[in-house]
Amino acid sequence: MLSESTVEYAEIPLPEVEIFSNAMLSAETTEKVLNALEPIENIRQINMTGEGIPRNLNSGPGKGLPNNHSERKTITVGGREVELKYLVGAFYVELDVENEEMLDEAVGKIRSACESAMPHGFSLSVGRYSKYRKTLRDYR
């Protein structure tokens, strides 16, 4: 996951939507996708995964030099600034829903938002992909 979760664990396994992109997404597309997801109700949190882009070169003779990667930048999502440190490849959207109808409706909205924002295609599945309660690792 991109960073430490800003949302508390739900303690119950709420459904998650995995949006797995066919291509690694540029910062611009990531911003578009997040902004398309932003107005959808019932979204509790969005996590992203991808390939890490270091700020500075971390090895070799150029160690310490700035990396200057064009996709490592700050994007604006719903008025909030988010620092991207990854080339994003997948989104995990946790939904705060109470029944199947609410879930289907939210998934439908997410699918159409992604279809417009991700021209290279994606696969979408519903399940539970991350932790929803504290485990031993949270008490270190």
Add this chain to the structure above:
Amino acid sequence: MAAYKRQFYPGTTTPAKNRRKVMDPKVKLKKLRDVSMDDVVRLMGHRNPGEEYKSIHPPIEEGKEPNCPIRKLVEPIDGAKKGDRVRYIQFTDSVYFAPISPYQRAWMYLSRYRGIDTGTLSGRQIIEVRERDLEKLAKEMIDNETFDPALTGIRGATVHGHACRLDENGLMFDAWQRYIWDKDKKEVVYVKDQVAIPIDRKISVGKPASLNDLKKRTTIFRADGVDMRDDKEVTAYGLRIHKLRTLGGYQPFNVKDV
């Protein structure tokens, strides 16, 4: 007894044929682009173009070589004669139908060149040679058909990306972004050398090949391309080696009926 005729690789499918082709030193590989020698030197970053070669020992002709039959037998390569340093170039090959993959690079290098040391890793292939020979070899490797601008990377360190999905422009992921996509020319342009130190000019390596073209050129067997299991001879050859190794260990010649 008839003279032994060298064989390269079994199989009848395209990747098998391509493997034979890259390994056979008699086949001249197609040249697809022309990156100038100075630019190749810049991409590797071992010396500046025009700079003298640094040496680690005096030229062989000057020094007193020990009286050794092997040294008399083996003709040294150019760089060894002059006492050049040993330098390297390293290529990363994407799993998405790159024209060649690291293991076949090793076969190809060893079959085509003398005086080299090469090492295979999952996604990359390093090759170490005396500097002036390396430069010739590197230019050949960048210019010929085993290189694709989008799917082959020239990466000395932080090579990660060969198994990642491609980005939106179809380029292999590179955490250090050594090459960028030129939107207007639709070309791949190097802006950093192989260890990501910025270079003072942009070096274009041309347009990436189409997927259809790559599927014809690749040496990679893939379930969504040509499955290795569809090539009976290749499968049988793999199984035979596996069986001999499993049953015979270091004495495969003692295993009967395989």
